Amino acid sequence: MPGSPICRSMSHDSKYRSHMQELIFDLYKDEATGRLFLPKFFKELVEAGIRKDDPRLEQMIRQVKETEHLEEEILVDTHNLQLDRDAFKSLLDVALTPSDSLNMSFDSAARNLPPAARLTSSLDSNASSLANDIALSRALYISRDMFCGCVGNSIGVISKALKNQLVIPDWPGFTNVIGEIFEEIKPNLSGNVATYIPQLARANPNAWAVSVCTVDGQRKSWGDAFKPFCLQSVSKPFTYALVHDEIGADELHSHIGQEPSGRLFNDISLDHNKKPHNPLINAGAIVAASLMKRHASLSDRFDFAIRQFRRFCGTGYVGFNNAVFLSERETADRNYALSYYMREHKCFPESTNLQDTLDLYFQLCSIETNCDTLSVMAATLANGGVNPLNGERIINNRACRDTLSLMYSCGMYDWSGQFAFRIGLPAKSGVAGDLIIVIPNVAGIAIYSPRLDTLGNTVRGVKFAEALIQRFNFHNYDSLLYSDCQKLDPRKSLHETESESTSKYLFAAKLGDISAIKRYLLMGLNIHDRDYDDRTALHVAASEGDVACLEYLLSKWRESPEPQDRFGRTPLDDAKFFKHEESIQMLQKAIDAWRISEGD
Numbered sequence: 048m049p050g051s052p053i054c055r056s057m058s059h060d061s062k063y064r065s066h067m068q069e070l071i072f073d074l075y076k077d078e079a080t081g082r083l084f085l086p087k088f089f090k091e092l093v094e095a096g097i098r099k100d101d102p103r104l105e106q107m108i109r110q111v112k113e114t115e116h117l118e119e120e121i122l123v124d125t126h127n128l129q130l131d132r133d134a135f136k137s138l139l140d141v142a143l144t145p146s147d148s149l150n151m152s153f154d155s156a157a158r159n160l161p162p163a164a165r166l167t168s169s170l171d172s173n174a175s176s177l178a179n180d181i182a183l184s185r186a187l188y189i190s191r192d193m194f195c196g197c198v199g200n201s202i203g204v205i206s207k208a209l210k211n212q213l214v215i216p217d218w219p220g221f222t223n224v225i226g227e228i229f230e231e232i233k234p235n236l237s238g239n240v241a242t243y244i245p246q247l248a249r250a251n252p253n254a255w256a257v258s259v260c261t262v263d264g265q266r267k268s269w270g271d272a273f274k275p276f277c278l279q280s281v282s283k284p285f286t287y288a289l290v291h292d293e294i295g296a297d298e299l300h301s302h303i304g305q306e307p308s309g310r311l312f313n314d315i316s317l318d319h320n321k322k323p324h325n326p327l328i329n330a331g332a333i334v335a336a337s338l339m340k341r342h343a344s345l346s347d348r349f350d351f352a353i354r355q356f357r358r359f360c361g362t363g364y365v366g367f368n369n370a371v372f373l374s375e376r377e378t379a380d381r382n383y384a385l386s387y388y389m390r391e392h393k394c395f396p397e398s399t400n401l402q403d404t405l406d407l408y409f410q411l412c413s414i415e416t417n418c419d420t421l422s423v424m425a426a427t428l429a430n431g432g433v434n435p436l437n438g439e440r441i442i443n444n445r446a447c448r449d450t451l452s453l454m455y456s457c458g459m460y461d462w463s464g465q466f467a468f469r470i471g472l473p474a475k476s477g478v479a480g481d482l483i484i485v486i487p488n489v490a491g492i493a494i495y496s497p498r499l500d501t502l503g504n505t506v507r508g509v510k511f512a513e514a515l516i517q518r519f520n521f522h523n524y525d526s527l528l529y530s531d532c533q534k535l536d537p538r539k540s541l542h543e544t545e546s547e548s549t550s551k552y553l554f555a556a557k558l559g560d561i562s563a564i565k566r567y568l569l570m571g572l573n574i575h576d577r578d579y580d581d582r583t584a585l586h587v588a589a590s591e592g593d594v595a596c597l598e599y600l601l602s603k604w605r606e607s608p609e610p611q612d613r614f615g616r617t618p619l620d621d622a623k624f625f626k627h628e629e630s631i632q633m634l635q636k637a638i639d640a641w642r643i644s645e646g647d
């Protein structure tokens with residue numbers, strides 16, 4: 048439909064996308080080769096918190112690998128290397144692995160190439176120069192066409208990351224503090240592993256893991272983050288959300304209340320309406336299970352549930368621990384008694400099969416995952432029901448809102464009131480020692496430490512939550528106006544005036560922070576911008592004698608390299624004043640070239 052809003056927006060989107068692709072390529076390309084050095088590019092994304100296994104980068108990484116077939120003659124001709132395909136691919140794999148260890152990966156990769164493929168070359172035997180020479184081949188320096196052809200839908204997250212517009216812009220700074228808290232709490236070995244379900248008693252009591260995923264998909268994990276555990280009661284908010292999404296609030300709340308019970312999670316009690324107090328204790332969760340796809344077979348109901356649980360994370364591990372399911376079912380007198388008591392009070396829908404209901408409830412509690420994956424599930428709740436890694440809506444917004452409200456008031460058993468008061472965030476704990484904390488519109492946090500306190504909450508998890516709130520202004524009421532809260536606010540600076548951006552841009556030039564300069568240019572700032580003294584970034588870099596920064600600016604400069612500030616001084620004057628010889632030569636060369644191009 049040419050001209051229609053949809054068509055315009057689609058054409059606008061595709062025009063915007065290709066504009067961003069070109070802009071990013073130009074900003075990040077290596078001036079010497081005119082190509083984009085992939086490892087360095089990915090390093091920028093990793094530093095912003097976007098991991099290589101992020102589904103949004105999958106297409107790009109796959110296409111780069113597929114598109115870039117190994118042309119041995121290029122390697123042999125250009126570098127006189129005797130290199131077999133596997134060895135080169137292993138080096139390409141390392142180079143495309145944006146990780147903290149990226150810096151050393153080239154050297155280690157070149158040194159660790161399989162003996163058979165040990166490179167023989169006329170080049171310097173030093174691994175890093177060898178690796179860098181290999182990197183000069185096409186595979187790691189990609190052309191404009193290849194970049195624009197491969198980046199595809201990844202451009203959204205890439206441009207946001209490079210523009211520093213992700214919800215937590217200083218990701219390294221934020222995760223450093225989280226890492227400190229993680230280490231601080233690690234020595235705490237108080238509490239005991241749950242034993243009333245025999246399988247749970249076998250957990251490693253000292254396991255300790257924390258994972259964070261933001262609503263922009265920035266992720267980091269610490270400790271045993273890939274060690275599997277069963278969700279147990281952490282499954283309850285997701286069950287409630289799915290049933291809410293399926294049958295709606297009115298029908299759901301005609302069966303289950305929204306009040307904290309003030310009792311243990313498996314207490315045999317109902318509220319004044321003879322309904323379970325809320326869906327986050329056993330009584331309410333069992334009724335919620337009875338409502339989930341209640342006209343389908345038990346196998347279809349479980350299949351639906353686990354598929355939906357997997358959609359909450361979109362990646363990672365979500366499985367099922369049959370041993371825990373059987374162990375739980377064999378020792379569930381309390382839940383059976385509670386269910387018969389509820390049936391007596393007609394809490395279940397007509398013709399509910401109680402055994403099926405309990406089996407489904409035990410199965411939901413026996414869904415297995417790990418911290419790294421669970422943090423994404425929590426981030427989907429933080430993100431209004433939309434999975435941040437793929438943009439898929441999993442539950443409607445009202446179901447998400449109601450889930451968070453109940454997690455806020457009822458999520459921590461008989462410590463829910465204290466948790467809401469002290470930490471001020473929606474959370475849900477489980478007897479496996481798992482805990483999710485949701486920071487609405489910011490991030491989901493998953494924690495795993497099996498030692499529980501007397502109320503059934505993970506001891507380290509609660510301590511972590513308290514430490515988190517001491518450092519960051521995440522408490523629901525830290526955001527009050529006129530707050531004198533001195534805590535850290537790691538979220539992006541919401542508004543920056545143009546003059547603020549210009550001064551920050553010039554300050555980046557003073558620091559020689561080329562990445563920050565690129566981010567400002569990516570955000571649309573004009574490279575020739577001047578401050579109130581008509582000083583430009585060229586003046587600043589020339590005064591500092593920062594040759595790398597000066598070289599980058601001159602490579603993008605499209606005006607005369609002799610701008611005058613309010614005192615009539617040019618960047619060359621400044622370089623001469625501070626006696627920066629290299630800068631003087633570089634500027635003089637640029638001035639000569641400019642004058643020739645202007646026909647002076």
Ligand SMILES: NC(=O)CC[C@H](N)C(=O)O
Nearest residue numbers: 279280312329412477478
């Ligand atoms: N708090 C919990 O995690 C309890 C869940 C466990 N499956 C039970 O029903 O008792």
